[in-house]
Amino acid sequence: MGFKEGFLWGGATAANQVEGGIFEDGRGLANVDLMPHGTDRYAIGTGEKWIDRIDDHYFPSHQAVDFYHHYKEDIALMGEMGFKTFRLSIAWTRIFPLGDELEPNEKGLLFYENIFKECKKYGIEPLVTINHFDCPMHLIHKFGGWRNREMIDCFVKLAKVLFERYNGLVKYWLTFNEINMILHFPFVAAGLRFKEGENRTQAMITCAHHELVASALVTKLAHEINPENMIGCMLAAGSYYPETCNPEDYWKSICDDRESYMFIDVQSRGYYPNYALKWIEKRNAEIPFAENDVNILKENTVDFISFSYYSSRVSSANPDKGKQTESNIFASVVNPYLDTSDWGWQIDPLGLRITMNEIYDRYQKPLFIVENGLGAKDKIEEDGSIQDDYRIEYLNKHIQAMKDAVNEDGVDLMGYTTWGCIDLISNGTGEMEKRYGFIYVDRDNDGHGTFKRIKKKSFDWYKKVIATNGEDL
Numbered sequence: 001m002g003f004k005e006g007f008l009w010g011g012a013t014a015a016n017q018v019e020g021g022i023f024e025d026g027r028g029l030a031n032v033d034l035m036p037h038g039t040d041r042y043a044i045g046t047g048e049k050w051i052d053r054i055d056d057h058y059f060p061s062h063q064a065v066d067f068y069h070h071y072k073e074d075i076a077l078m079g080e081m082g083f084k085t086f087r088l089s090i091a092w093t094r095i096f097p098l099g100d101e102l103e104p105n106e107k108g109l110l111f112y113e114n115i116f117k118e119c120k121k122y123g124i125e126p127l128v129t130i131n132h133f134d135c136p137m138h139l140i141h142k143f144g145g146w147r148n149r150e151m152i153d154c155f156v157k158l159a160k161v162l163f164e165r166y167n168g169l170v171k172y173w174l175t176f177n178e179i180n181m182i183l184h185f186p187f188v189a190a191g192l193r194f195k196e197g198e199n200r201t202q203a204m205i206t207c208a209h210h211e212l213v214a215s216a217l218v219t220k221l222a223h224e225i226n227p228e229n230m231i232g233c234m235l236a237a238g239s240y241y242p243e244t245c246n247p248e249d250y251w252k253s254i255c256d257d258r259e260s261y262m263f264i265d266v267q268s269r270g271y272y273p274n275y276a277l278k279w280i281e282k283r284n285a286e287i288p289f290a291e292n293d294v295n296i297l298k299e300n301t302v303d304f305i306s307f308s309y310y311s312s313r314v315s316s317a318n319p320d321k322g323k324q325t326e327s328n329i330f331a332s333v334v335n336p337y338l339d340t341s342d343w344g345w346q347i348d349p350l351g352l353r354i355t356m357n358e359i360y361d362r363y364q365k366p367l368f369i370v371e372n373g374l375g376a377k378d379k380i381e382e383d384g385s386i387q388d389d390y391r392i393e394y395l396n397k398h399i400q401a402m403k404d405a406v407n408e409d410g411v412d413l414m415g416y417t418t419w420g421c422i423d424l425i426s427n428g429t430g431e432m433e434k435r436y437g438f439i440y441v442d443r444d445n446d447g448h449g450t451f452k453r454i455k456k457k458s459f460d461w462y463k464k465v466i467a468t469n470g471e472d473l
Protein backbone atom coordinates (compact mmCIF):
# COMPACT_ATOMS: atom_id res chain seq x y z
CA MET A 1 0.00 0.00 0.00
CA GLY A 2 1.19 3.50 -0.64
CA PHE A 3 1.20 6.09 -3.38
CA LYS A 4 0.53 4.70 -6.83
CA GLU A 5 3.25 3.95 -9.33
CA GLY A 6 4.13 7.03 -11.30
CA PHE A 7 2.92 9.30 -8.50
CA LEU A 8 3.84 12.83 -9.51
CA TRP A 9 6.10 14.22 -6.77
CA GLY A 10 7.44 17.70 -7.32
CA GLY A 11 7.19 21.40 -6.62
CA ALA A 12 5.26 24.43 -7.82
CA THR A 13 5.92 28.03 -8.84
CA ALA A 14 4.19 30.84 -10.73
CA ALA A 15 5.76 32.98 -13.46
CA ASN A 16 5.42 36.36 -11.78
CA GLN A 17 6.76 35.04 -8.49
CA VAL A 18 10.00 33.53 -9.85
CA GLU A 19 10.93 34.76 -13.30
CA GLY A 20 11.87 38.43 -13.01
CA GLY A 21 13.09 39.91 -16.29
CA ILE A 22 9.78 41.66 -16.77
CA PHE A 23 10.96 43.75 -19.70
CA GLU A 24 13.12 41.14 -21.38
CA ASP A 25 12.59 39.77 -24.85
CA GLY A 26 9.47 41.79 -25.52
CA ARG A 27 7.42 40.86 -22.45
CA GLY A 28 4.49 43.21 -21.83
CA LEU A 29 3.15 44.56 -18.54
CA ALA A 30 0.64 42.51 -16.53
CA ASN A 31 -1.65 43.18 -13.56
CA VAL A 32 0.69 41.34 -11.20
CA ASP A 33 3.53 43.72 -12.16
CA LEU A 34 1.55 46.56 -10.56
CA MET A 35 1.36 45.03 -7.11
CA PRO A 36 3.97 46.74 -4.94
CA HIS A 37 4.89 45.27 -1.59
CA GLY A 38 3.78 47.10 1.55
CA THR A 39 0.52 48.61 2.65
CA ASP A 40 -1.05 49.32 -0.77
CA ARG A 41 -0.82 45.74 -1.91
CA TYR A 42 -4.00 44.41 -0.37
CA ALA A 43 -6.14 47.34 -1.56
CA ILE A 44 -4.79 46.98 -5.09
CA GLY A 45 -5.26 43.20 -5.10
CA THR A 46 -8.88 43.55 -4.10
CA GLY A 47 -9.53 46.15 -6.80
CA GLU A 48 -10.28 48.92 -4.25
CA LYS A 49 -7.38 51.08 -5.33
CA TRP A 50 -4.95 51.06 -8.22
CA ILE A 51 -1.78 52.42 -9.69
CA ASP A 52 -0.74 52.55 -13.31
CA ARG A 53 2.83 53.77 -12.92
CA ILE A 54 5.64 51.48 -11.91
CA ASP A 55 8.39 54.07 -11.50
CA ASP A 56 7.07 55.36 -8.16
CA HIS A 57 7.28 52.05 -6.35
CA TYR A 58 9.70 49.22 -5.66
CA PHE A 59 8.52 45.78 -6.77
CA PRO A 60 10.53 42.74 -5.64
CA SER A 61 8.63 40.69 -8.25
CA HIS A 62 10.20 42.62 -11.13
CA GLN A 63 13.45 40.75 -10.48
CA ALA A 64 11.95 37.95 -8.37
CA VAL A 65 14.55 35.17 -8.11
CA ASP A 66 15.68 35.65 -11.70
CA PHE A 67 14.46 32.23 -12.82
CA TYR A 68 14.47 33.79 -16.28
CA HIS A 69 18.25 33.43 -16.32
CA HIS A 70 18.69 30.64 -13.78
CA TYR A 71 16.18 28.08 -15.01
CA LYS A 72 18.81 25.54 -16.09
CA GLU A 73 20.48 25.58 -12.71
CA ASP A 74 17.12 25.43 -10.92
CA ILE A 75 15.74 22.55 -12.97
CA ALA A 76 19.01 20.67 -12.44
CA LEU A 77 18.49 21.02 -8.68
CA MET A 78 14.92 19.79 -9.05
CA GLY A 79 16.27 16.87 -11.06
CA GLU A 80 18.74 16.14 -8.24
CA MET A 81 15.83 15.98 -5.79
CA GLY A 82 14.22 13.44 -8.10
CA PHE A 83 11.23 15.58 -9.11
CA LYS A 84 8.75 13.74 -11.32
CA THR A 85 6.89 16.95 -12.10
CA PHE A 86 7.43 20.70 -11.98
CA ARG A 87 4.47 23.04 -11.87
CA LEU A 88 5.05 26.42 -13.46
CA SER A 89 2.89 29.02 -15.14
CA ILE A 90 3.06 30.88 -18.41
CA ALA A 91 3.39 34.67 -18.29
CA TRP A 92 0.69 35.63 -20.80
CA THR A 93 2.58 38.82 -21.72
CA ARG A 94 5.68 36.89 -22.79
CA ILE A 95 3.55 35.15 -25.43
CA PHE A 96 1.20 38.04 -26.29
CA PRO A 97 2.72 41.22 -24.78
CA LEU A 98 -0.51 43.18 -25.24
CA GLY A 99 -2.84 40.20 -25.17
CA ASP A 100 -4.64 40.88 -28.46
CA GLU A 101 -1.94 40.75 -31.15
CA LEU A 102 -2.39 38.56 -34.18
CA GLU A 103 0.94 36.78 -33.83
CA PRO A 104 2.67 35.49 -30.70
CA ASN A 105 6.10 36.60 -29.53
CA GLU A 106 8.57 33.92 -30.63
CA LYS A 107 11.07 34.76 -27.89
CA GLY A 108 8.47 34.13 -25.22
CA LEU A 109 7.47 30.83 -26.78
CA LEU A 110 11.08 29.77 -26.99
CA PHE A 111 11.71 30.54 -23.31
CA TYR A 112 9.08 28.03 -22.18
CA GLU A 113 10.04 25.51 -24.85
CA ASN A 114 13.60 25.54 -23.51
CA ILE A 115 12.28 25.04 -19.98
CA PHE A 116 10.17 22.05 -21.00
CA LYS A 117 13.10 20.50 -22.87
CA GLU A 118 15.30 21.04 -19.84
CA CYS A 119 12.69 19.27 -17.69
CA LYS A 120 12.64 16.30 -20.05
CA LYS A 121 16.41 15.85 -19.59
CA TYR A 122 15.71 14.95 -15.97
CA GLY A 123 12.54 12.98 -16.59
CA ILE A 124 10.44 15.81 -15.16
CA GLU A 125 6.90 16.12 -16.50
CA PRO A 126 5.83 19.78 -16.71
CA LEU A 127 2.51 20.72 -15.11
CA VAL A 128 1.53 24.03 -16.66
CA THR A 129 -0.87 26.59 -15.25
CA ILE A 130 -2.04 28.61 -18.23
CA ASN A 131 -3.19 31.45 -16.01
CA HIS A 132 -1.73 32.01 -12.56
CA PHE A 133 -2.99 35.44 -11.49
CA ASP A 134 -1.95 37.03 -14.73
CA CYS A 135 -3.67 39.45 -17.10
CA PRO A 136 -2.09 41.81 -19.66
CA MET A 137 -2.48 45.44 -18.56
CA HIS A 138 -3.40 46.37 -22.12
CA LEU A 139 -6.48 44.14 -21.88
CA ILE A 140 -7.38 45.66 -18.51
CA HIS A 141 -7.27 49.15 -20.03
CA LYS A 142 -9.07 48.09 -23.17
CA PHE A 143 -11.72 45.74 -21.75
CA GLY A 144 -11.73 46.21 -17.98
CA GLY A 145 -10.26 42.72 -17.57
CA TRP A 146 -12.49 39.66 -17.40
CA ARG A 147 -15.68 41.69 -17.05
CA ASN A 148 -15.66 41.81 -20.86
CA ARG A 149 -16.54 38.72 -22.89
CA GLU A 150 -13.86 39.58 -25.48
CA MET A 151 -11.35 38.21 -22.97
CA ILE A 152 -12.53 34.69 -23.75
CA ASP A 153 -11.27 34.88 -27.33
CA CYS A 154 -7.93 36.34 -26.26
CA PHE A 155 -7.47 33.55 -23.74
CA VAL A 156 -8.51 30.77 -26.12
CA LYS A 157 -6.06 32.14 -28.68
CA LEU A 158 -3.28 32.03 -26.09
CA ALA A 159 -4.15 28.46 -25.10
CA LYS A 160 -4.29 27.30 -28.73
CA VAL A 161 -0.80 28.63 -29.37
CA LEU A 162 0.46 26.84 -26.25
CA PHE A 163 -1.25 23.50 -26.96
CA GLU A 164 0.04 23.47 -30.54
CA ARG A 165 3.56 24.60 -29.82
CA TYR A 166 4.09 22.35 -26.79
CA ASN A 167 2.19 19.35 -28.11
CA GLY A 168 4.15 16.29 -26.98
CA LEU A 169 6.19 18.29 -24.46
CA VAL A 170 3.38 19.10 -22.01
CA LYS A 171 0.53 16.79 -21.10
CA TYR A 172 -0.79 18.19 -17.78
CA TRP A 173 -2.46 21.60 -17.83
CA LEU A 174 -4.41 23.72 -15.34
CA THR A 175 -6.63 26.47 -16.70
CA PHE A 176 -6.96 29.13 -13.94
CA ASN A 177 -5.07 29.12 -10.66
CA GLU A 178 -7.36 29.29 -7.59
CA ILE A 179 -10.36 30.39 -9.62
CA ASN A 180 -12.39 31.02 -6.45
CA MET A 181 -9.96 33.85 -5.58
CA ILE A 182 -12.05 36.04 -7.90
CA LEU A 183 -14.26 36.64 -4.86
CA HIS A 184 -11.33 37.60 -2.62
CA PHE A 185 -8.57 39.15 -4.76
CA PRO A 186 -10.43 40.20 -7.93
CA PHE A 187 -7.73 42.42 -9.45
CA VAL A 188 -5.16 39.66 -9.16
CA ALA A 189 -7.49 36.86 -10.24
CA ALA A 190 -9.43 38.65 -12.98
CA GLY A 191 -7.89 42.06 -13.65
CA LEU A 192 -10.98 43.60 -12.06
CA ARG A 193 -11.04 47.17 -10.79
CA PHE A 194 -14.30 48.21 -9.18
CA LYS A 195 -16.23 51.19 -10.45
CA GLU A 196 -17.74 53.52 -7.91
CA GLY A 197 -21.17 52.41 -6.77
CA GLU A 198 -21.33 49.31 -8.93
CA ASN A 199 -22.78 46.00 -7.75
CA ARG A 200 -19.54 44.25 -6.90
CA THR A 201 -21.03 40.78 -6.87
CA GLN A 202 -22.27 41.40 -10.40
CA ALA A 203 -18.79 42.44 -11.54
CA MET A 204 -17.18 39.40 -9.93
CA ILE A 205 -19.78 36.95 -11.22
CA THR A 206 -19.41 38.36 -14.73
CA CYS A 207 -15.65 37.79 -14.56
CA ALA A 208 -16.15 34.34 -13.09
CA HIS A 209 -18.58 33.29 -15.78
CA HIS A 210 -16.24 34.44 -18.53
CA GLU A 211 -13.34 32.55 -16.97
CA LEU A 212 -15.50 29.44 -16.56
CA VAL A 213 -16.58 29.52 -20.21
CA ALA A 214 -12.97 30.17 -21.29
CA SER A 215 -11.82 27.25 -19.13
CA ALA A 216 -14.37 24.92 -20.75
CA LEU A 217 -13.47 26.05 -24.30
CA VAL A 218 -9.81 25.55 -23.60
CA THR A 219 -10.50 22.09 -22.16
CA LYS A 220 -12.29 21.21 -25.40
CA LEU A 221 -9.43 22.53 -27.50
CA ALA A 222 -6.77 20.66 -25.50
CA HIS A 223 -8.63 17.38 -25.99
CA GLU A 224 -9.09 18.03 -29.71
CA ILE A 225 -5.44 18.90 -30.26
CA ASN A 226 -4.22 15.87 -28.35
CA PRO A 227 -6.56 13.39 -26.66
CA GLU A 228 -3.72 12.55 -24.26
CA ASN A 229 -3.87 16.03 -22.74
CA MET A 230 -5.12 16.08 -19.15
CA ILE A 231 -6.83 19.26 -18.01
CA GLY A 232 -7.48 20.24 -14.43
CA CYS A 233 -9.27 23.01 -12.59
CA MET A 234 -7.62 24.59 -9.56
CA LEU A 235 -9.24 25.51 -6.24
CA ALA A 236 -7.93 27.41 -3.22
CA ALA A 237 -9.12 24.71 -0.83
CA GLY A 238 -9.32 24.21 2.93
CA SER A 239 -12.54 23.00 4.54
CA TYR A 240 -14.49 25.20 6.91
CA TYR A 241 -15.24 23.77 10.35
CA PRO A 242 -18.17 25.12 12.38
CA GLU A 243 -16.87 26.96 15.44
CA THR A 244 -19.32 25.02 17.65
CA CYS A 245 -21.98 22.34 17.21
CA ASN A 246 -24.60 25.07 17.16
CA PRO A 247 -26.54 24.31 13.94
CA GLU A 248 -26.20 27.98 13.00
CA ASP A 249 -22.41 27.66 12.96
CA TYR A 250 -22.60 24.40 11.02
CA TRP A 251 -24.88 25.98 8.44
CA LYS A 252 -22.50 28.93 8.12
CA SER A 253 -19.60 26.54 7.44
CA ILE A 254 -21.58 24.90 4.62
CA CYS A 255 -22.33 28.30 3.09
CA ASP A 256 -18.68 29.37 3.36
CA ASP A 257 -17.50 26.16 1.66
CA ARG A 258 -20.01 26.63 -1.13
CA GLU A 259 -18.56 30.03 -2.04
CA SER A 260 -15.50 28.12 -3.19
CA TYR A 261 -17.08 24.91 -4.46
CA MET A 262 -19.50 26.71 -6.77
CA PHE A 263 -16.67 27.39 -9.21
CA ILE A 264 -15.44 23.80 -9.22
CA ASP A 265 -19.01 22.49 -9.44
CA VAL A 266 -19.26 24.25 -12.80
CA GLN A 267 -15.86 23.06 -14.03
CA SER A 268 -16.28 19.47 -12.87
CA ARG A 269 -20.03 18.81 -13.03
CA GLY A 270 -20.70 21.12 -15.97
CA TYR A 271 -23.43 23.37 -14.58
CA TYR A 272 -24.17 25.99 -11.93
CA PRO A 273 -25.76 24.24 -8.92
CA ASN A 274 -29.05 25.62 -7.60
CA TYR A 275 -27.47 27.01 -4.42
CA ALA A 276 -25.10 29.09 -6.60
CA LEU A 277 -27.98 30.42 -8.71
CA LYS A 278 -29.76 31.46 -5.51
CA TRP A 279 -26.59 32.96 -4.03
CA ILE A 280 -26.19 35.14 -7.13
CA GLU A 281 -29.87 36.05 -7.31
CA LYS A 282 -29.93 37.11 -3.64
CA ARG A 283 -27.17 39.61 -4.39
CA ASN A 284 -29.15 41.11 -7.27
CA ALA A 285 -26.74 39.78 -9.82
CA GLU A 286 -27.13 37.55 -12.83
CA ILE A 287 -24.94 35.26 -14.85
CA PRO A 288 -24.26 36.77 -18.30
CA PHE A 289 -25.15 33.63 -20.25
CA ALA A 290 -24.64 33.84 -24.00
CA GLU A 291 -26.26 31.41 -26.38
CA ASN A 292 -24.62 28.01 -26.12
CA ASP A 293 -22.73 28.69 -22.85
CA VAL A 294 -24.81 26.08 -21.06
CA ASN A 295 -23.72 23.43 -23.57
CA ILE A 296 -20.11 24.55 -23.59
CA LEU A 297 -19.94 24.15 -19.79
CA LYS A 298 -21.80 20.88 -19.85
CA GLU A 299 -19.76 19.20 -22.56
CA ASN A 300 -16.28 20.20 -21.46
CA THR A 301 -15.66 19.27 -17.87
CA VAL A 302 -12.18 18.80 -16.43
CA ASP A 303 -10.24 15.52 -16.19
CA PHE A 304 -8.96 16.04 -12.66
CA ILE A 305 -9.32 18.40 -9.70
CA SER A 306 -6.26 20.21 -8.45
CA PHE A 307 -6.10 22.41 -5.39
CA SER A 308 -3.91 24.33 -2.98
CA TYR A 309 -4.10 23.55 0.71
CA TYR A 310 -2.45 25.59 3.44
CA SER A 311 -4.97 25.39 6.25
CA SER A 312 -8.50 24.63 7.28
CA ARG A 313 -10.81 27.49 8.26
CA VAL A 314 -13.46 28.11 10.91
CA SER A 315 -16.94 29.58 10.47
CA SER A 316 -19.06 31.28 13.08
CA ALA A 317 -22.64 32.44 12.59
CA ASN A 318 -21.87 35.39 14.84
CA PRO A 319 -20.02 37.99 12.79
CA ASP A 320 -18.58 39.64 15.92
CA LYS A 321 -17.29 36.45 17.43
CA GLY A 322 -13.72 35.27 17.51
CA LYS A 323 -10.53 36.86 16.35
CA GLN A 324 -9.89 36.68 12.64
CA THR A 325 -6.67 35.02 11.49
CA GLU A 326 -4.15 37.47 10.10
CA SER A 327 -2.55 37.72 6.68
CA ASN A 328 -4.96 35.32 5.15
CA ILE A 329 -7.34 36.58 2.54
CA PHE A 330 -9.90 34.03 3.56
CA ALA A 331 -11.05 35.52 6.85
CA SER A 332 -11.46 32.82 9.46
CA VAL A 333 -12.13 32.58 13.14
CA VAL A 334 -9.01 31.40 15.00
CA ASN A 335 -8.99 27.68 15.72
CA PRO A 336 -7.71 27.23 19.30
CA TYR A 337 -6.65 23.64 18.61
CA LEU A 338 -4.08 24.56 15.97
CA ASP A 339 -0.58 26.03 15.87
CA THR A 340 0.07 29.07 13.77
CA SER A 341 2.89 29.97 11.35
CA ASP A 342 4.98 33.17 11.54
CA TRP A 343 2.45 34.71 9.17
CA GLY A 344 -0.63 33.79 11.18
CA TRP A 345 -1.63 30.85 8.95
CA GLN A 346 -2.89 27.97 11.04
CA ILE A 347 -1.36 24.53 10.62
CA ASP A 348 -3.74 21.60 10.24
CA PRO A 349 -2.43 18.39 8.60
CA LEU A 350 -5.59 16.42 9.40
CA GLY A 351 -7.47 19.21 7.66
CA LEU A 352 -5.73 18.12 4.45
CA ARG A 353 -7.14 14.59 4.81
CA ILE A 354 -10.57 16.06 5.57
CA THR A 355 -10.39 18.40 2.57
CA MET A 356 -9.23 15.61 0.24
CA ASN A 357 -12.10 13.40 1.33
CA GLU A 358 -14.61 16.18 0.92
CA ILE A 359 -13.44 17.06 -2.59
CA TYR A 360 -13.14 13.43 -3.70
CA ASP A 361 -16.60 12.55 -2.37
CA ARG A 362 -18.02 15.54 -4.17
CA TYR A 363 -16.48 15.05 -7.62
CA GLN A 364 -15.21 11.45 -7.86
CA LYS A 365 -12.34 12.51 -10.09
CA PRO A 366 -8.59 12.11 -9.50
CA LEU A 367 -7.12 14.79 -7.24
CA PHE A 368 -3.82 16.61 -7.54
CA ILE A 369 -2.45 18.65 -4.62
CA VAL A 370 -0.57 21.38 -6.46
CA GLU A 371 0.26 23.70 -3.55
CA ASN A 372 1.06 23.03 0.09
CA GLY A 373 3.86 24.28 2.29
CA LEU A 374 5.09 26.47 5.08
CA GLY A 375 6.07 30.11 4.56
CA ALA A 376 8.81 30.83 7.09
CA LYS A 377 11.80 33.08 7.79
CA ASP A 378 14.95 31.06 7.12
CA LYS A 379 18.32 31.80 8.66
CA ILE A 380 21.73 31.02 7.25
CA GLU A 381 23.93 29.52 9.98
CA GLU A 382 27.60 30.41 10.38
CA ASP A 383 28.62 27.26 8.53
CA GLY A 384 26.40 28.31 5.61
CA SER A 385 23.69 25.70 6.23
CA ILE A 386 19.96 26.31 6.59
CA GLN A 387 18.36 24.10 9.22
CA ASP A 388 14.70 24.27 8.26
CA ASP A 389 13.43 21.50 10.52
CA TYR A 390 10.12 23.38 10.95
CA ARG A 391 9.50 22.99 7.20
CA ILE A 392 10.36 19.30 7.26
CA GLU A 393 7.98 18.82 10.18
CA TYR A 394 5.15 20.67 8.39
CA LEU A 395 5.56 18.73 5.15
CA ASN A 396 6.08 15.43 6.93
CA LYS A 397 2.76 15.74 8.74
CA HIS A 398 0.90 16.82 5.62
CA ILE A 399 2.32 13.98 3.53
CA GLN A 400 1.34 11.55 6.30
CA ALA A 401 -2.22 12.94 6.23
CA MET A 402 -2.29 12.62 2.47
CA LYS A 403 -1.08 9.02 2.78
CA ASP A 404 -3.94 8.29 5.18
CA ALA A 405 -6.43 9.75 2.72
CA VAL A 406 -5.05 7.45 0.03
CA ASN A 407 -4.48 4.27 2.08
CA GLU A 408 -7.29 4.46 4.61
CA ASP A 409 -9.98 6.32 2.69
CA GLY A 410 -9.26 5.32 -0.90
CA VAL A 411 -8.89 8.83 -2.31
CA ASP A 412 -7.44 8.76 -5.83
CA LEU A 413 -4.43 11.09 -5.80
CA MET A 414 -2.25 11.76 -8.87
CA GLY A 415 0.49 13.82 -7.34
CA TYR A 416 1.78 16.39 -4.91
CA THR A 417 3.73 19.56 -5.66
CA THR A 418 4.90 21.64 -2.70
CA TRP A 419 4.47 25.37 -3.10
CA GLY A 420 7.57 27.45 -3.82
CA CYS A 421 10.01 24.53 -4.13
CA ILE A 422 12.57 27.24 -4.75
CA ASP A 423 12.21 30.46 -2.69
CA LEU A 424 10.06 33.03 -4.48
CA ILE A 425 8.11 36.23 -4.02
CA SER A 426 5.10 35.85 -1.76
CA ASN A 427 1.76 36.45 -3.38
CA GLY A 428 0.26 37.81 -0.16
CA THR A 429 3.05 40.20 0.82
CA GLY A 430 4.91 40.78 -2.46
CA GLU A 431 8.13 40.17 -0.52
CA MET A 432 11.01 37.70 -0.43
CA GLU A 433 11.28 36.92 3.26
CA LYS A 434 8.32 34.56 3.38
CA ARG A 435 10.15 31.51 2.08
CA TYR A 436 8.77 28.10 1.14
CA GLY A 437 11.66 26.47 -0.73
CA PHE A 438 13.95 23.49 -0.45
CA ILE A 439 16.33 25.81 -2.30
CA TYR A 440 17.26 29.11 -0.69
CA VAL A 441 17.81 32.15 -2.92
CA ASP A 442 20.10 34.93 -1.73
CA ARG A 443 17.82 37.92 -2.16
CA ASP A 444 16.05 40.17 0.34
CA ASN A 445 12.97 42.40 0.39
CA ASP A 446 14.98 45.44 -0.73
CA GLY A 447 16.58 43.84 -3.75
CA HIS A 448 19.96 43.01 -2.21
CA GLY A 449 21.60 39.66 -2.81
CA THR A 450 23.45 37.63 -5.39
CA PHE A 451 20.67 35.22 -6.46
CA LYS A 452 22.95 32.40 -5.28
CA ARG A 453 21.09 29.13 -4.72
CA ILE A 454 21.72 27.19 -1.48
CA LYS A 455 20.28 23.78 -0.61
CA LYS A 456 18.39 23.77 2.68
CA LYS A 457 18.25 20.77 5.03
CA SER A 458 14.79 19.99 3.60
CA PHE A 459 16.38 19.45 0.16
CA ASP A 460 17.86 16.06 1.10
CA TRP A 461 14.82 15.18 3.15
CA TYR A 462 12.44 15.67 0.19
CA LYS A 463 14.86 13.79 -2.08
CA LYS A 464 14.55 10.78 0.24
CA VAL A 465 10.75 11.11 0.37
CA ILE A 466 10.57 11.00 -3.41
CA ALA A 467 13.10 8.18 -3.75
CA THR A 468 11.02 5.99 -1.41
CA ASN A 469 7.71 7.08 -2.98
CA GLY A 470 6.63 8.57 0.35
CA GLU A 471 7.52 5.50 2.45
CA ASP A 472 10.36 7.12 4.36
CA LEU A 473 9.21 10.38 5.89
Ligand code: BGP
Pocket residue numbers: 014017177178236308371375419425426427428429434
Ligand atom coordinates in the same frame (compact mmCIF):
# COMPACT_ATOMS: atom_id res chain seq x y z
C1 BGP B 1 -1.69 30.81 -3.27
C2 BGP B 1 -1.16 31.21 -4.62
C3 BGP B 1 0.31 31.21 -4.77
C4 BGP B 1 1.12 31.38 -3.50
C5 BGP B 1 0.48 30.81 -2.25
C6 BGP B 1 1.14 31.18 -0.96
O1 BGP B 1 -2.84 31.52 -3.00
O2 BGP B 1 -1.66 30.39 -5.65
O3 BGP B 1 0.63 32.08 -5.82
O4 BGP B 1 1.74 32.57 -3.40
O5 BGP B 1 -0.87 31.09 -2.19
O6 BGP B 1 0.73 32.45 -0.54
P1 BGP B 1 1.73 33.55 -0.03
O7 BGP B 1 2.68 33.77 -1.15
O8 BGP B 1 0.89 34.74 0.27
O9 BGP B 1 2.38 32.96 1.16
